[in-house]
């Protein structure tokens with residue numbers, strides 16, 4: 001059974017508190033774990049409001065199928081997504097694929113801007129309020145990220161997430177049926193619920209009620225840094241792979257093992273609520289004006305293992321989201337073809353080790369890297385005698401693959417660093433005004449001139465820029 005993840009719990013409720021310290025704690029936790037708990041004292045979102053949202057979610061998923069189908073998810077990422085039951089193959093079905101979701105886009109004046117099931121129409125205004133509260137809390141956290149990262153101005157992220165402009169932000173309700181009702185419960189080993197992949201490549205459980213929060217008015221709110229903040233900070237803030245598992249005793253019968261993860265159950269359906277906070281559509285995902293992010297970027301060539309976001313062209317938030325959604329649709333349509341259901345994710349993390357198609361929109365090197373990894377996954381499986389489409393011994397395969405990937409990325413980093421040095425040297429070569437590289441006599445002349453200038457500076461004791469132009 002996966003042990004509990006050690007995710008820090010941060011209390012942001014004290015408005016008079018030491019913001020710099022809280023911001024630092026938040027940034028450190030996000031950089032190390034990619035997940036953070038925010039202690040919920042009810043100040044930002046009250047326990048009653050959370051309870052009410054879960055009640056509405058239950059009502060929604062219990063609605064007649066035709067009602068939900070009427071609101072089917074559109075290319076704008078809003079609406080209902082059903083379980084992929086029609087295409088199931090119990091042998092290859094992966095954990096976490098059995099779920100229904102409902103994505104809410106923007107509300108205007110308390111009204112949804114998309115079809116919603118009749119059963120929840122009376123709660124439309126409450127939903128609008130709840131979504132707005134989630135957004136507000138995210139902006140509060142984004143300000144702390146700005147402070148903690150030394151971004152100038154600190155409101156850089158907050159400004160980019162104005163609730164008054166169009167964005168891809170989504171409030172998502174999720175419903176996972178009782179574990180016993182899914183074939184994957186027969187294969188899974190562990191407890192129900194969310195798990196993250198730790199830096200040592202093991203799965204760790206994310207309890208709903210981590211220890212230390214027993215006395216709180218409500219369990220903490222879990223924050224996932226996700227793909228975008230990671231992208232935006234050159235990988236400084238971590239995007240962590242996570243998945244939702246169902247429990248199983250290995251015999252297919254549900255057990256009470258999940259009780260060991262506070263708040264999760266092996267016998268009941270599971271409901272979760274996620275708010276995906278996106279910058280407004282026109283936000284360019286340019287370098288964050290922060291020394292810390294910047295110096296992290298410079299260290300990437302040697303320190304970071306092949307972050308595909310390190311070299312990139314500037315995208316807007318909308319382009320980035322479209323790219324991610326496109327990858328999601330590719331996965332869904334492939335699932336329909338192969339019979340292997342995959343989850344509907346747009347926050348940049350897979351919900352379990354699985355084959356990833358290189359999404360178009362990533363740069364060529366990143367796409368090539370993903371292709372190489374997938375080729376290697378097939379090789380590892382072949383070596384172990386596991387058939388291609390099967391999810392058998394996925395964790396073991398993933399571990400081996402991660403080691404290989406790290407090695408490959410290490411080699412790539414060294415190559416890139418050499419290339420960078422070569423390029424820098426090339427750029428540093430003396431040139432004419434028109435950019436032609438100086439050689440022979442002209443070069444000697446220039447060097448003589450430079451030496452003369454340097455001498456002058458030393459003699460005058462002043463500092464001045466040497467004139468490199470000819």
Ligand SMILES: O=C(O)CCC(=O)C(=O)O
Pocket residue numbers: 172174194242244272273274345346347
């Ligand atoms: O259901 C959960 O706990 C996590 C869901 C999730 O990660 C997602 O929808 O992206």
Ligand SMILES: [Fe+2]
Pocket residue numbers: 242345347349
């Ligand atoms: Fe997720």
